[in-house]
Amino acid sequence: MAAIRIDHLNFTYPLSDAPALRDVSLSVEDGEFLLLCGVSGCGKTTLLRHLKSALTPNGKRSGDILLDGKPLAEISQREQAARIGFVLQQPEDQIVTDKVWHELAFGLENLGVEPETLRLRVGEMASFFGIQEWFDRDTDGLSGGQKQLLNLAAVLVMQPEVLVLDEPTARLDPIAAAEFLRAVERVNRELGVTVILSEQRLEPVLGMADHTAVLESGRLSACGTPKEIAEKLYKTSSPFFAAMPAAVRIWGGLGGHGDCPMDVRAGKAMLRNYTLEKTDFPPAESVAGETLLRLKDVWFRYERSGPDVLRGMNLTVHKGEILAVVGGNGCGKTTALRQLAGSLKPWRGKPENEEAKVALLPQEPRALFTRESLRQELGSGQGRWIEALELSDLLDRDPGDLSGGEQQRAAIAKVLTSSPDVLLLDEPTKGMDAIFKHRFGEMLRALTADGLAIVLVSHDVEFCAEFANRAGLLFDGQLLSAGETRSFFTGNHFYTTAANRMARQQLPEALLCEEVIAACRNVPAPASPQF
Amino acid sequence: MRALHCAVSCAFFALVLIVTMLVLHPAYLLISLIGAAGSLAALTGLHGLGQRLKWVLPLMLLTVFFNAAFQHRGVTALFYLHNGNAVTLESTVFGLCAATMLAAAVLWCGCMHQVLTSDKLMALTGWLLPSISLLLSMALRMVPRVLRCLKETYDAQKAMDGLTGPLAVPRRCVRALSGTVSWMLEHAVVTADSMKARGYGVGRRTHFHRETWGQSETLFGLTLLVLAGLTLLGIFSGSGTEVFYPSLQFSPPTMKNLAAWCCWALTCALPMLIEGKEALQWRRSGSTI
Numbered sequence: 001m002a003a004i005r006i007d008h009l010n011f012t013y014p015l016s017d018a019p020a021l022r023d024v025s026l027s028v029e030d031g032e033f034l035l036l037c038g039v040s041g042c043g044k045t046t047l048l049r050h051l052k053s054a055l056t057p058n059g060k061r062s063g064d065i066l067l068d069g070k071p072l073a074e075i076s077q078r079e080q081a082a083r084i085g086f087v088l089q090q091p092e093d094q095i096v097t098d099k100v101w102h103e104l105a106f107g108l109e110n111l112g113v114e115p116e117t118l119r120l121r122v123g124e125m126a127s128f129f130g131i132q133e134w135f136d137r138d139t140d141g142l143s144g145g146q147k148q149l150l151n152l153a154a155v156l157v158m159q160p161e162v163l164v165l166d167e168p169t170a171r172l173d174p175i176a177a178a179e180f181l182r183a184v185e186r187v188n189r190e191l192g193v194t195v196i197l198s199e200q201r202l203e204p205v206l207g208m209a210d211h212t213a214v215l216e217s218g219r220l221s222a223c224g225t226p227k228e229i230a231e232k233l234y235k236t237s238s239p240f241f242a243a244m245p246a247a248v249r250i251w252g253g254l255g256g257h258g259d260c261p262m263d264v265r266a267g268k269a270m271l272r273n274y275t276l277e278k279t280d281f282p283p284a285e286s287v288a289g290e291t292l293l294r295l296k297d298v299w300f301r302y303e304r305s306g307p308d309v310l311r312g313m314n315l316t317v318h319k320g321e322i323l324a325v326v327g328g329n330g331c332g333k334t335t336a337l338r339q340l341a342g343s344l345k346p347w348r349g350k351p352e353n354e355e356a357k358v359a360l361l362p363q364e365p366r367a368l369f370t371r372e373s374l375r376q377e378l379g380s381g382q383g384r385w386i387e388a389l390e391l392s393d394l395l396d397r398d399p400g401d402l403s404g405g406e407q408q409r410a411a412i413a414k415v416l417t418s419s420p421d422v423l424l425l426d427e428p429t430k431g432m433d434a435i436f437k438h439r440f441g442e443m444l445r446a447l448t449a450d451g452l453a454i455v456l457v458s459h460d461v462e463f464c465a466e467f468a469n470r471a472g473l474l475f476d477g478q479l480l481s482a483g484e485t486r487s488f489f490t491g492n493h494f495y496t497t498a499a500n501r502m503a504r505q506q507l508p509e510a511l512l513c514e515e516v517i518a519a520c521r522n523v524p525a526p527a528s529p530q531f
Numbered sequence: 532m533r534a535l536h537c538a539v540s541c542a543f544f545a546l547v548l549i550v551t552m553l554v555l556h557p558a559y560l561l562i563s564l565i566g567a568a569g570s571l572a573a574l575t576g577l578h579g580l581g582q583r584l585k586w587v588l589p590l591m592l593l594t595v596f597f598n599a600a601f602q603h604r605g606v607t608a609l610f611y612l613h614n615g616n617a618v619t620l621e622s623t624v625f626g627l628c629a630a631t632m633l634a635a636a637v638l639w640c641g642c643m644h645q646v647l648t649s650d651k652l653m654a655l656t657g658w659l660l661p662s663i664s665l666l667l668s669m670a671l672r673m674v675p676r677v678l679r680c681l682k683e684t685y686d687a688q689k690a691m692d693g694l695t696g697p698l699a700v701p702r703r704c705v706r707a708l709s710g711t712v713s714w715m716l717e718h719a720v721v722t723a724d725s726m727k728a729r730g731y732g733v734g735r736r737t738h739f740h741r742e743t744w745g746q747s748e749t750l751f752g753l754t755l756l757v758l759a760g761l762t763l764l765g766i767f768s769g770s771g772t773e774v775f776y777p778s779l780q781f782s783p784p785t786m787k788n789l790a791a792w793c794c795w796a797l798t799c800a801l802p803m804l805i806e807g808k809e810a811l812q813w814r815r816s817g818s819t820i
Contacts, residue, residue: 081730093721370710
């Protein structure tokens with residue numbers, strides 16, 4: 001029996017001509033893990049919201065959605081609340097109450113569950129997710145990853161049969177995202193809950209899913225096991241193939257022979273069949289421009305008796321370069337940026353600024369917007385940036401209504417209105433899909449062509465490896481080995497790109513999928529059994 | 532004390548605060564002050580008490596001083612000020628009593644803050660007014676968020692708006708405020724979805740709390756009931772009457788009054804007794820945590 005069946009669903013938003021969903025038919029078996037993917041704005045959220053009447057948007061609709069063979073419209077709100085769990089994208093906004101324990105109880109309180117039962121169920125769920133250590137805490141003090149885990153637990157405490165997650169990791173850093181996805185996988189494997197999850201970063205989830213469905217402008221373009229999807233996207237040369245994990249992209253680039261590898265391990269095994277030709281990669285264009293900013297032996301702590309966040313940090317920013325700073329959670333990346341921006345004062349050492357104007361893009365770009373329309377925000381005379389950042393169509397929109405990626409671009413245009421010499425970006429690629437991310441990187445390059453220096457702190461190793469001129473690892477309050485990008489990443493063991501991890505034994509200098517593909521020689525003939 | 536059910540601890544604090552504030556008899560006030568100070572020390576350690584006394588003692592001195600200096604009622608003049616006004620014994624004693632009352636009330640509130648945490652207050656309002664309790668919880672969730680949004684917006688504006696002059700700060704504040712309001716509204720849309728998705732509004736809500744009623748609650752409740760009854764009986768039968776003006780008249784320490792004061796003293800000592808008992812139990816249990 002299919003847990004959920006969608007039959008020929010069509011949907012059009014009011015005041016819109018183009019349908020958001022066109023003839024979508026999909027069936028999810030009981031206990032299955034379905035991954036729904038597609039570029040931003042392809043209708044993933046619209047489709048998922050149809051799986052719960054309370055969240056379904058208004059508009060013109062035809063087709064059926066069945067839960068356990070019964071139309072959703074005939075199932076009461078109360079029953080739906082318990083049977084279908086829904087986790088949204090924003091970890092922060094979903095939390096309703098001030099205490100972790102109260103948040104866990106909220107859903108069951110709504111259903112009128114008696115306190116004795118409630119106590120047991122809450123305790124059970126807190127133990128399952130290891131929440132008991134922060135059970136007493138205020139929800140406000142949790143990290144982003146903890147908040148999203150709390151949201152998941154607060155939904156699961158109602159013991160749903162189906163769990164729907166709409167891009168739950170879009171606002172999380174990769175480490176917290178991987179941890180969250182592992183929790184979802186556990187829920188699927190250990191509790192047998194049917195999971196329907198939409199995601200843009202496919203690398204960590206593709207291996208978990210039983211089936212994958214791809215949406216392209218509201219139409220279901222492919223559906224099958226992850227391997228079948230990878231093969232189909234390759235054969236139809238879909239633009240969405242660029243969002244696939246590195247192993248799949250290399251497999252495609254090499255002609256799609258044999259079994260499609262889904263992860264680094266399988267990719268590494270595949271590359272053993274090839275000889276990788278020694279290639280001399282030119283070092284990333286070194287930009288020996290003049291020095292604009294320098295941190296020299298900077299020490300900083302937030303509280304007098306607190307620990308030092310920066311301990312003798314040295315950093316130089318040159319004109320026209322993209323400098324990437326990578327590092328784990330809470331290693332002081334944001335603090336370092338704010339030192340560069342001059343908004344925090346070190347207690348020892350001195351930031352040296354050669355009269356460069358510095359602009360900081362905060363992690364929450366929303367904080368920059370205070371007006372009703374983007375046009376008002378940007379003022380006049382920004383035509384060049386509006387073109388370069390592809391904002392012309394968005395000028396009359398309210399900045400608050402823009403999607404994550406659009407907001408990010410608008411925010412960059414806004415900070416560029418002060419015509420800075422140095423642009424500081426805090427996690428700029430959060431929530432961007434793979435295809436747009438690439439375009440965004442090209443935009444940043446175009447900006448540096450006029451001598452603008454960009455410093456970006458990020459968890460996104462792949463992005464930094466592709467677009468930065470120099471890179472460094474922030475650890476223990478210091479910037480370790482800030483060097484030319486290729487030498488920096490190839491020297492690392494796991495703080496490096498997936499392509500490098502696959503090819504490093506044969507070609508340690510390769511960083512990008514394209515480089516690995518270009519270096520591969522003697523493509524094997526289709527394997528024939530030998531006796 | 533912290534482990535007790537919030538209903539009994541709440542009843543306790545209501546009793547001591549009301550008696551402390553309404554009965555200005557020196558014996559009652561002194562007992563209350565000592566009890567409050569001892570309880571605070573038992574709950575937070577001597578350091579916590581010291582921290583609080585740092586500003587409570589000056590407050591007491593000020594109260595006595597102002598009352599004696601500016602209140603000239605009373606028949607027993609101690610000495611005369613240069614403007615001819617008398618500093619009287621009665622107004623000085625009244626100042627002392629008021630100061631003691633103030634200090635005792637502040638210290639009791641300090642104890643209450645330790646025992647009745649926001650969780651417990653929420654559980655209490657949950658019984659009386661369930662919907663208000665949720666609203667309160669949501670408000671408590673909002674406050675730090677709004678402040679953070681305001682700060683982020685303000686900082687972001689400050690970093691790039693290039694405003695100067697005397698009007699820069701107010702203009703920036705107005706902008707930050709308007710940005711924050713629309714930002715919070717966007718948040719609220721998602722929060723509403725999250726509430727709907729978890730079945731808010733589908734029927735009668737129950738109220739979850741983490742308080743449990745056990746043997747110690749029954750014991751404490753009964754003790755409190757008996758002591759409170761005896762104390763109130765004492766007060767109503769005249770063990771705590773006080774007259775300050777025109778001349779001082781307090782209930783004298785007769786046998787009956789002394790007994791009533793003892794009951795009050797036992798009431799005030801309850802937190803210390805409980806904390807002491809718990810400490811003893813802990814030591815006996817041989818736990819070495």
